[in-house]
Amino acid sequence: MRKTQKATETNDMHSFIPASQNLPEITLKAILLAIVLAIVLAAANAYLGLKVGITVSASIPAAVVSMGVLRLFRNSNILENNIVQTAASTGEALVGGLIFVLPAMLIIKYWANFNYWETVFIGITGGLLGVIFSVPLRRVLLSQPVLKFPEGTAIGHVLKASVEGKSGLKLLTQGGLVGGFISLCQNGFEIITSSLQLWFKAGNTFVYGLGSGFNPAIIAAGYIVGINIGLSALLGIIVGWLIGVPVLTYLHGVPAMGANNIAMSIWQNDIRYIGVGTFLVGGFWTLITLIKPISDGLRTSYTSVANLKNSGFSATPRTERDMPIKYVLWSMVILFIPLLLLVQKYTGNSILQLSIGMQLVIIGIALCYTIVVGFALCAVGGYFAGLIGSSNSPGSALMLSGLLIFSLILLALLGHNFHFATDATQRLAAAALAIVVTSVIGAATLVTNETIQDLKAGQIVGATPWKQQVMLIVGVIASALIIPLILQLLFEAYGIGGVFPRPGMDPTRMLAAPQAGMMATLAQGVFTWSLPWAMMTIGIIIGVITLMIDKYLHDKGYSITLPVLGVGTGIYLPLDASVPMVIGGLASYFIESALARRHAANTPAFKQGKQRSLILACGMVAGAALMGVILAIPFAISQSTDVLKIVSDGFTPIADVLAFITVIGLIYWFYYAAVRAKN
Numbered sequence: 236m237r238k239t240q241k242a243t244e245t246n247d248m249h250s251f252i253p254a255s256q257n258l259p260e261i262t263l264k265a266i267l268l269a270i271v272l273a274i275v276l277a278a279a280n281a282y283l284g285l286k287v288g289i290t291v292s293a294s295i296p297a298a299v300v301s302m303g304v305l306r307l308f309r310n311s312n313i314l315e316n317n318i319v320q321t322a323a324s325t326g327e328a329l330v331g332g333l334i335f336v337l338p339a340m341l342i343i344k345y346w347a348n349f350n351y352w353e354t355v356f357i358g359i360t361g362g363l364l365g366v367i368f369s370v371p372l373r374r375v376l377l378s379q380p381v382l383k384f385p386e387g388t389a390i391g392h393v394l395k396a397s398v399e400g401k402s403g404l405k406l407l408t409q410g411g412l413v414g415g416f417i418s419l420c421q422n423g424f425e426i427i428t429s430s431l432q433l434w435f436k437a438g439n440t441f442v443y444g445l446g447s448g449f450n451p452a453i454i455a456a457g458y459i460v461g462i463n464i465g466l467s468a469l470l471g472i473i474v475g476w477l478i479g480v481p482v483l484t485y486l487h488g489v490p491a492m493g494a495n496n497i498a499m500s501i502w503q504n505d506i507r508y509i510g511v512g513t514f515l516v517g518g519f520w521t522l523i524t525l526i527k528p529i530s531d532g533l534r535t536s537y538t539s540v541a542n543l544k545n546s547g548f549s550a551t552p553r554t555e556r557d558m559p560i561k562y563v564l565w566s567m568v569i570l571f572i573p574l575l576l577l578v579q580k581y582t583g584n585s586i587l588q589l590s591i592g593m594q595l596v597i598i599g600i601a602l603c604y605t606i607v608v609g610f611a612l613c614a615v616g617g618y619f620a621g622l623i624g625s626s627n628s629p630g631s632a633l634m635l636s637g638l639l640i641f642s643l644i645l646l647a648l649l650g651h652n653f654h655f656a657t658d659a660t661q662r663l664a665a666a667a668l669a670i671v672v673t674s675v676i677g678a679a680t681l682v683t684n685e686t687i688q689d690l691k692a693g694q695i696v697g698a699t700p701w702k703q704q705v706m707l708i709v710g711v712i713a714s715a716l717i718i719p720l721i722l723q724l725l726f727e728a729y730g731i732g733g734v735f736p737r738p739g740m741d742p743t744r745m746l747a748a749p750q751a752g753m754m755a756t757l758a759q760g761v762f763t764w765s766l767p768w769a770m771m772t773i774g775i776i777i778g779v780i781t782l783m784i785d786k787y788l789h790d791k792g793y794s795i796t797l798p799v800l801g802v803g804t805g806i807y808l809p810l811d812a813s814v815p816m817v818i819g820g821l822a823s824y825f826i827e828s829a830l831a832r833r834h835a836a837n838t839p840a841f842k843q844g845k846q847r848s849l850i851l852a853c854g855m856v857a858g859a860a861l862m863g864v865i866l867a868i869p870f871a872i873s874q875s876t877d878v879l880k881i882v883s884d885g886f887t888p889i890a891d892v893l894a895f896i897t898v899i900g901l902i903y904w905f906y907y908a909a910v911r912a913k914n
Contacts, residue, residue, distance in 0.1 A: 251395050252314060252697030254552035260314045260702045268304055269322035269706060270713045272297050277326030277714050278721050279867035284334045285731060285746035286876070294625070294689055295857040297323035298390050299411075302397050313398050317696050320390060321689040321703045325710030328625075328685035329362045330718050332678030335631045336638070336670060337722075338751035342732040343759065345667040349723045353580075356573045357671065358715030361678025363570055364605070366707045368613040368679060369686040370563050375614075376687055377694055381798075382621025385459035387688030389853035391695025396850070406847060406908065410854025411861070413904075414451045417897060418862035421449065423879040426886065428894040430811040434480075434494035441485040442497045445476065447818075448811030449894040452859035454901060455852040456624045457819020464623055464801045465820015467781075468813050471513075471805020474777060475506045479806075502809065507753075508767045510807025511639075512774020513781070514632045517799035518615045520782055554697055558704045567606065574605060574675065581668040586660050587649075597648065601672050604641055609676040612637055615800075616684035622800065623816065624856075625688050630681050631750040632807050637680075638673040638754055642761035645669055655762035666758035673754070682711065778803065815898075819852075822902045830909050848909035855901075 252258060276297060301319035305311035337354065340346040376382060396407045421429035427449070434444030457465055476498075483501050490497060578601045582594045589597070612633045619630075645665050646655070655662040686707055693703050725731065730740050732748040732755070760766040778799050785797040805813050827845060834840040870876050882890070 250554050250697030251391075251398070251695060254554040254697070256697070257553065258312045258314045259310075260318050260699060261706060262315055262318075264305070264308060264311075265315045265318045266322075266706075266709065268301060269297075269319045269710060272300060272319065272323035273326030273710045273714045274717050275326075276323060277330040277718055280327045281330045281334055281718070281721050281725060282746070282867055282870065284331055285338070285725060285729075285748045286870075294320050294324040294386060294390050294685065294692070295393065295860045298393050298692075299857060299861055302394070313394050313696050314698055316394055316397075317390075317693055317698050318702065318706050320394075321693065321698075322706040322710035322713075324685050324689055325362065325366075325682060325707055326714040326718075328365070328682045329358055329678055329711060329714045330721070331630065332361060332365075332634075332681035333358055333674060333718060334722070334748065335681075335750040336634055336674040336677045336754050338731050338748045339670050339755035339758065340667060341726070341734045342748070342752055342755040343663055343666055343670075344734070345663050348736070349719050349726060351719045351723075353577070354719035354722065355715050356577060357674050358678055358718055359712060360570050360573045360577070361675040362682045362711035362715055363566065363708060364609060364675070365613060365679035365682025366686060366704060366711060367563050367566050367570075368610050369617065369683045369690065369707075370558050370704060371560070372614055372617050372683065372687065373557060373690045373700060376617050376621055377691055379618075379621065381463075382618065383460055384621045384624070384688050384691040385456045385853075386624040386856060387620070387691030388459065388695065388849075389856045390688070390692035392850055392853045393857055394692065394696050406850045407854035407857070410455070410851040411858030413901075414455065414855035414858030415862040416858075417451045417901075418859040419866070421894075422863070422876075423866050424882070425877070425880045426882055426890055426893065427897055428887070428890040431891055431894065432495045432498070432810070434498045436489055436494050436497075437481075439489050441481040442489060442494050442501075443477075443481045444494065444498065445814075446498075446810040447814035448809075449898055450811070450815055450859065451897075451901060452856050452863075453812060453815040454819040454822075454898065455855035455859070457816035458823045458852045458905060459849060459856070460623050460816070460820060462820050462824035463796045463798065464804075465817045465824070466795065467797050467799075467801030468805035468808075468820070469817045470781075470797065471510070471802040471807075472810070472813055472817065473805075474802070475509060475806035476502070476810060479506050479509065505767060505770050507807055508770035509774035509777065510803050511632055511635050512771035512776075513778040513799065513803035513806055514774075515636055515771075516775055516778025516782065517803050518612070518633065518636060520778075520799060521615050521618055553699050554694070556699055556701050558701045571602060574602060577671055577675070578602070578668070581664070581671055584664060586664040587653075593648075597645070597668075600644060600648075601641075601668075604644070605672060605675055608637055608640065609679050612676060612680045613683035616680040617687040619800065620684045620687045621691070622798065623804065625685050630677070630684060631753070632803070633680050634673055634677040634750075635753065635757060637676045638669055638757055639761065639766075641672055642666070642669045642758055646761055650762075662759060662762045665762055666755075669758050669761075670754060682707075774803075774806070777806075818898065818902075822905060823848075826902075826906050826909050829906065833910055844909040848905045851905060851908045 298316060298320035301316045301323070305316055305319070333354070337357065393407060417427065420427040429450065430446065430448040432444070432446035434442055434446070436442055480498050480501050483505050484497060575598060578598050579594070582589055582597050616630060616633055645668065649665060653661045653665070655665065689707070690700060690703060693700060725746060727736050730736065730745045732752050733745065735745070757766065781797055781799040781802045785799060788796050826848060830841055830844045834844065869878050
């Protein structure tokens with residue numbers, strides 16, 4: 236590392252459509268297209284999320300599809316395109332918030348099916364809270380220089396390039412086509428390995444090794460977010476995987492199973508909890524650092540309301556007009572009603588037999604918790620969207636934190652009157668209440684996480700924020716009405732999390748719902764005191780040490796920093812997701828250094844070269860993400876992720892070699908676009 240003058244980076248505040256120009260944004264065709272896309276993308280991501288525990292950010296695919304459809308209309312414009320992708324993305328965000336938590340109700344066998352209206356209320360309440368919370372957060376997070384919003388920036392450039400028709404569009408298209416083709420070869424045809432795990436046993440002493448994913452979208456996202464997030468994630472990988480797995484297998488012993496399975500088991504049962512502990516520290520610290528800017532944002536919102544009353548809309552530029560804060564507050568009050576009904580249902584049941592006084596106490600605490608902690612987690616979720624993008628944000632870790640805290644609160648309130656360790660019915664009733672409240676907060680968190688990047692894209696193209704926020708509400712309501720039907724359909728077709736709707740179903744086709752399974756384990760574990768508290772404490776210690784190192788680097792003026800949430804990301808995420816992000820981050824550093832040797836930093840030639848490679852990376856994110864959604868359709872129809880496979884298992888060694896060649900080729904392409912290509 237070397238000392239440099241502190242950079243005074245700022246986010247791109249120059250809108251493509253200036254504030255002085257008004258174009259149609261919310262139109263009938265945009266509303267109808269957005270609703271259809273929201274439902275389709277929610278369905279596709281529901282399957283993927285329940286099957287493998289990840290969802291694909293729908294903003295970029297929605298933007299690409301929207302451009303293709305709206306071009307059929309003569310009077311469409313870039314702001315209409317942006318409105319469509321803004322509303323459509325809520326389907327994927329909302330379904331992610333629900334499927335990561337709500338299936339836990341099936342897994343603990345408190346539910347036998349997805350109750351339609353209850354799921355609708357949870358989705359609408361949580362989703363609308365996420366939109367509402369994003370209103371004051373927009374001004375705060377979009378003004379943070381450290382937040383690059385890789386996916387939001389990609390969306391903005393996709394939309395701009397489609398209008399400008401400049402050389403950037405060519406690079407964007409090339410990146411999208413190549414990213415999509417690689418994703419098809421990896422996840423569809425399976426002729427290129429999508430991930431590789433190499434773990435070995437050192438006798439019966441310990442297990443060691445490493446793995447990596449080769450997803451072009453994650454590599455490109457890592458290239459966009461840069462070296463600081465890449466290095467912090469690398470540190471997390473070293474701590475969690477290179478040190479954690481060997482040490483824990485040495486302490487626990489090496490069971491009689493494959494080394495890969497042992498490593499994955501250690502990560503599932505121990506390492507991820509270390510990551511949760513680190514996230515708790517990073518999350519709380521992020522909240523502390525955001526208190527002032529958030530309060531300033533709220534104050535600015537109130538000032539904007541006063542200016543609008545005195546001078547009308549002309550007092551605020553069109554591109555800075557948020558939903559008035561009074562509407563935000565009234566909406567929050569209205570949302571108390573469905574939330575109150577939900578909590579009352581679970582506190583007033585015959586299993587817990589709570590007194591009226593205790594019911595009122597828990598209802599009051601649940602309402603306050605949902606607003607206060609919900610807003611806090613939404614702020615951290617929005618911060619993650621700016622830091623590493625929505626697709627790579629560990630939203631399930633935030634939900635785990637929220638579930639843990641609320642479960643501990645319930646344990647403190649009810650533990651002295653109930654015997655949770657021995658009474659399974661009481662334990663399930665308390666766990667169900669915690670899961671439902673967390674489902675609302677989880678839906679809000681992921682909607683904010685997705686919404687913030689949509690608002691960033693809107694800032695780039697020159698959208699009107701309050702119109703985006705209105706369309707987000709439309710998207711949430713439309714998606715919430717259809718998601719319960721989708722979840723019930725998938726449950727009836729496959730079974731979820733080890734629970735089947737009828738006997739005789741094929742367990743190999745089951746949707747594992749890994750996050751929901753972990754939520755179920757945690758919710759019950761709190762009430763039986765069976766959580767891995769030691770692992771979480773280690774994570775907390777790592778988080779505190781990381782904060783101290785990061786503060787030292789910042790105070791000394793080093794250009795390299797160590798965000799604690801980035802370290803937590805490296806510990807918590809599987810290697811398939813974290814390693815390619817590190818590869819992209821390191822590539823961005825070395826390529827930018829090579830570019831600086833050829834052209835002085837901050838000269839026009841330097842900026843043009845950097846911009847070329849970023850546009851290429853944005854296109855790659857877009858293409859790979861779109862292909863992920865497209866592949867979900869044949870996967871869901873055929874009930875198999877191998878339906879497009881064209882090679883036998885014996886092709887695996889060649890597929891591994893092709894994966895490494897592909898990564899090297901992508902990095903060289905970034906280098907060529909930045910350093911070697913002519914202006």
